[in-house]
Amino acid sequence: MSKNVDFDIAEFLPYLLNQAAEQCSLDFQSYYKEKYGMLRTEWRVVFHLGKYGLMTARDVSLKAKTHKTKISRAVHELERKDFLVRETDPNDRRQERLSLTTRGKKVYDDLQRAARDYDRTITDTFKDSEVALLRKMLKSLIDPA
Amino acid sequence: MSKNVDFDIAEFLPYLLNQAAEQCSLDFQSYYKEKYGMLRTEWRVVFHLGKYGLMTARDVSLKAKTHKTKISRAVHELERKDFLVRETDPNDRRQERLSLTTRGKKVYDDLQRAARDYDRTITDTFKDSEVALLRKMLKSLIDPA
DNA sequence: CTTTATTGGTTACAAATGTAACTGTTGATT
DNA sequence: AATCAACAGTTACATTTGTAACCAATAAAG
Numbered sequence: 001m002s003k004n005v006d007f008d009i010a011e012f013l014p015y016l017l018n019q020a021a022e023q024c025s026l027d028f029q030s031y032y033k034e035k036y037g038m039l040r041t042e043w044r045v046v047f048h049l050g051k052y053g054l055m056t057a058r059d060v061s062l063k064a065k066t067h068k069t070k071i072s073r074a075v076h077e078l079e080r081k082d083f084l085v086r087e088t089d090p091n092d093r094r095q096e097r098l099s100l101t102t103r104g105k106k107v108y109d110d111l112q113r114a115a116r117d118y119d120r121t122i123t124d125t126f127k128d129s130e131v132a133l134l135r136k137m138l139k140s141l142i143d144p145a
Numbered sequence: 146m147s148k149n150v151d152f153d154i155a156e157f158l159p160y161l162l163n164q165a166a167e168q169c170s171l172d173f174q175s176y177y178k179e180k181y182g183m184l185r186t187e188w189r190v191v192f193h194l195g196k197y198g199l200m201t202a203r204d205v206s207l208k209a210k211t212h213k214t215k216i217s218r219a220v221h222e223l224e225r226k227d228f229l230v231r232e233t234d235p236n237d238r239r240q241e242r243l244s245l246t247t248r249g250k251k252v253y254d255d256l257q258r259a260a261r262d263y264d265r266t267i268t269d270t271f272k273d274s275e276v277a278l279l280r281k282m283l284k285s286l287i288d289p290a
Numbered sequence: 291c292t293t294t295a296t297t298g299g300t301t302a303c304a305a306a307t308g309t310a311a312c313t314g315t316t317g318a319t320t
Numbered sequence: 321a322a323t324c325a326a327c328a329g330t331t332a333c334a335t336t337t338g339t340a341a342c343c344a345a346t347a348a349a350g
Contacts (some may be wrong), residue, residue: 016283017166024159
C-alpha cells in the first residue's frame with residue numbers, strides 16, 4: 001500500500017502496550033466497578049493509601065503519575081463514599097493528610113486480594129523468568145532513568 | 146498497613162502496563178498531534194488504511210479492537226481533514242469503503258516512518274531477544290487464544 | 291515587614307469517551 | 321411478498337478527562 005517498506009502497526013510497541021493494558025484493565029475493572037462502583041483512579045488512590053498509609057494528594061499524584069485534578073476528583077468521590085477521610089495538616093494548611101476509613105481498609109484488603117489473584121491468572125500462563133523480565137522492561141519504559 | 150500480606154501495586158501487571166502504555170503513547174502522540182492535529186484513534190485508522198488498503202469502518206473496528214462509534218467519529222474527522230474518502234459499497238449499501246487520499250497517504254508514510262523510529266528508540270535499550278519476548282507476551286495478553 | 295513567587299488543591303469549561311437507542315439496508319422465515 | 325432479525329454506521333446524552341485559570345497558604349527576596 002505504501003511506497004515504503006511497511007512497518008507493521010501490529011508490532012508497534014505503544015500500540016501493543018495500549019491494547020494489552022486496555023484488555024487487562026477492563027478485565028480487572030469489572031471487579032471493582034461492579035462491587036464498589038469505583039473508577040480506575042479511585043481504586044488506585046485506595047491502593048496507594050492502603051499500601052503506604054497516610055499520604056497527601058500530591059504524594060499520591062506523584063507516586064501514581066496521575067494528574068492532580070484527577071486525584072482531586074477521586075479523593076472527593078472516595079470521601080463521599082466514606083472510604084477515606086482528610087484533615088488539613090496543621091503545620092502546612094495547604095496540604096491534606098488522607099487516610100482510609102475502616103470501611104476503606106476493608107475495601108483495600110478485598111481489592112488487594114483480588115488484584116493478587118488476577119495477577120496470578122495472567123502470570124500463570126508464562127514462565128516465572130519471563131514474567132520477571134516483563135515487569136523489569138515495563139518499569140524501565142515507565143522510568144527511563 | 147494492611148493485616149494481609151501486602152501485594153505491591155507497583156508490581157501489578159495491569160498497573161505497569163497502563164503506565165508504560167500511557168508513557169509511550171504520550172511520547173509518540175506529541176508527534177502526530179502537533180504535526181497533524183490528530184487524535185489517537187484517528188492515527189490508528191490512518192495506519193490501518195495505509196497498511197491494509199481499502200477497508201470498511203467495521204474492518205478497522207475489528208482489527209483495532211476499538212468501538213465502532215470511536216471509529217465512526219475518527220473517520221468523520223479524517224474525512225473533514227481530507228485524509229480519507231468513503232464511498233458506499235454498491236453491493237451492500239450499508240457498508241462504506243474507506244481509503245486514504247493522496248494527502249492521507251503522505252501522512253501515513255510520514256507517521257509510519259516516525260513510528261518505526263520511535264519504536265527503535267524504545268527497543269534499542271533492550272536486547273533483541275528481550276524485545277521479541279515482550280511483543281510475544283503482549284500479544285498473548287491481548288489475545289489469550 | 292511587604293511584595294513576589296511557589297505550592298497544594300479546587301473549579302470551570304471544553305474536549306473526548308462510553309452507552310444505548312436510532313436509521314437505513316440486507317437477509318432469513320413464513 | 322410480508323414480516324422479522326441482524327447488521328453497518330450514526331446520533332444523542334451522560335460520564336470522564338484535559339487544560340488552564342483560580343484560591344488560599346507558605347516561602348523567598350527585597
